[in-house]
Amino acid sequence: MTDHRSRFLRLALEVEALRFGEFTLKSGRSSPYFFNAGRFDSGAALATLAACYADAIDAAGLAFDLLFGPAYKGIPLASALACEYARRDRDLPLAYNRKEAKDHGEGGTLVGAPLDGRRVLVVDDVLTAGTAVREALGLIRAGGGLPVGVAIALDRQEVLDEASGDRRSAAALVAASEGLPVVAIASLGDLLAFAGESATLSDERDRLLAYRTRYGSAAD
Template sequence: MSSIEPQGSTTPTNDADTLAADIDACCRLRGEFTLRSGQVASEYFDKYLFESDPALLARVAARMVHLLPAGTELLGGLEMGGIPIVTVLSADTGLPALFVRKKAKEYGTCKLAEGPDVEGRRITLVEDVLTTGGAVRDATRALRERGAIVEVVVCAIDRSPGEENPLADVGIDVRPVLTRAQLDAARAAS
């Protein structure tokens, strides 16, 4: 099993408040945006802006290293937002990455998770933003059906409402780098 210490990361670890402020400044857009629900909003949080910024992505991954549980054998990045994060996290820790699809592809290898075999392996899921936990819940069930041991998700941002774990029903511990409250505090301070 590989170590869970950063290998070669030269990015200094910033405190959570500074990281929250930097991500909020990068990702919170103002204008007119049509949301998935059809509603129009004057603000939009574009999570892909921090994932496409090498410096911010490295800072998020560096903070995730310390959230990984002991015994993690594979890192499972969820399609699509978890893929860039899991790639950097894998490089930082030396742990193999999986790229977990929303559904198994219907051709070729017909895999749900691209990468090493998952059966009997302890997988920590990696997600960018968690709100209701639907994608994590689906991935957890599908990976468990394939014999994987899945008990933890690390996420860049936990935007779930309230203080309750949205994934308690499937026995998943949520370990966020940042929370909605930290991003809201960063916005209020700016």
């Protein structure tokens, strides 16, 4: 497992962004694990997380000129990543969207650097149904930007809708429908490998495997 993946998983466990137990997801599924990027709630945690994002993005070889954070969780994530790239001597412009358009002051939905003519990388925490990312992509294109990829923290690698018969994950569906690469710091597969190497997580691995057997996407 590459270093940024193991560093990310260790950090997620340390700050309890990644927890094990019985969790009911928005989809109604009962999951043996839960990921909440809101628990990266300190400067040190965000800085370490941003370094993991940057390492994953650089390893993927994506070419981009601007970072975009979809409201709400994407905003601090993209901001932290911009700071990390500045630390690496790359000063990137940053933009994000409001949930509701502002009708006073500068107005509009977009905030930050202009998108016109720039290659835009979207930064978010996870892709559940892909709704927020698709909305962000629409705003970016309407603002004259060119989306070139999506970076997320964790790819759950599970089917979006098992009743449909389509065994692709939300990340795979977004990648296919939008024609964009989706880069994740780590995936459920990485979490399984990580749990297999940890004596304290060995009991969780069986439950994770059972969950993947039932809900895992076809490509994974």
